[in-house]
Amino acid sequence: MQVNATSIDNYRAGRTQPKSLEYMRLLAARAKDVAGAFDAEKLGLVKQLEASRTSVAKALAAEPAGERVSIPRYAVQASAGDGAATIAEDVADYMIVSRSWLSSIAPAGARLGIVEGRGDSMADTIQDGDLLIVSFDVTREDINAGGVFVFTYEGDVFLKRLALDLNDGSVEVISDNPAYRTQTISREMADEKMHVHAKVLRAIAPLRQHLQR
Numbered sequence: 001m002q003v004n005a006t007s008i009d010n011y012r013a014g015r016t017q018p019k020s021l022e023y024m025r026l027l028a029a030r031a032k033d034v035a036g037a038f039d040a041e042k043l044g045l046v047k048q049l050e051a052s053r054t055s056v057a058k059a060l061a062a063e064p065a066g067e068r069v070s071i072p073r074y075a076v077q078a079s080a081g082d083g084a085a086t087i088a089e090d091v092a093d094y095m096i097v098s099r100s101w102l103s104s105i106a107p108a109g110a111r112l113g114i115v116e117g118r119g120d121s122m123a124d125t126i127q128d129g130d131l132l133i134v135s136f137d138v139t140r141e142d143i144n145a146g147g148v149f150v151f152t153y154e155g156d157v158f159l160k161r162l163a164l165d166l167n168d169g170s171v172e173v174i175s176d177n178p179a180y181r182t183q184t185i186s187r188e189m190a191d192e193k194m195h196v197h198a199k200v201l202r203a204i205a206p207l208r209q210h211l212q213r
Helices: 005-013 020-037 040-062 140-145 187-193 207-212
Strands: 068-079 091-098 112-118 131-135 147-153 156-164 171-174 183-185 194-204
Touching: 068 131, 112 194, 140 147, 140 156, 187 194
Parallel strands: 068 112, 068 156
Antiparallel strands: 068 091, 112 131, 131 194, 147 156, 147 194, 156 171, 171 183
16 A cells, blocks of 8 residues: 555554555555455445546546646645644655646646645535645745645644734634634744645545545
8 A cells, every 4th residue: 555654553543544545556456355355335335446546547548648747645634623743744645636637726836745634623614534735835925815724833733724914913723613713823923933834725535535425
């Protein structure tokens, strides 16, 4: 499945789940063995995964080589809740997309990546486990304009909507889920302890979520 030992430990402990791309790699290598180990109910899931993998492969094959773009997925889980402990820069795998599709959400030459959203405070905009295409080319103008960002504050990683108060320079940290209250970070604290890493361009529900619905 091409994952590191830390990821395997997290899967075993139930802290995280394998991603759809990892399932696809496993199926591509050992589809028959995996199918044989599943019961009748889960066999249908295996077949759907295999069919999805095949259809994606065919679609990509139809694209000219120059029209395919690989976006790295980083070993980062941005918390739409109380914050994650760290932000890492290890590349877990890659997602291949059409250049024409990518151009509809990001300017040419943008530094892009994929991270995973965790928690429910940004529902229904972003669901727990969604894969997020983000741009690391964040400017002051982007923050002024508002949007959903991945940022660290006092060492924790957050996924929230940010709104800058142009009067006093404070930052409102907004959860789209009304069950969570808005927080305000003063300009002094934002300058000292807050770092905006990326802006969210698009949220994509993992394949496993579609199949479970």
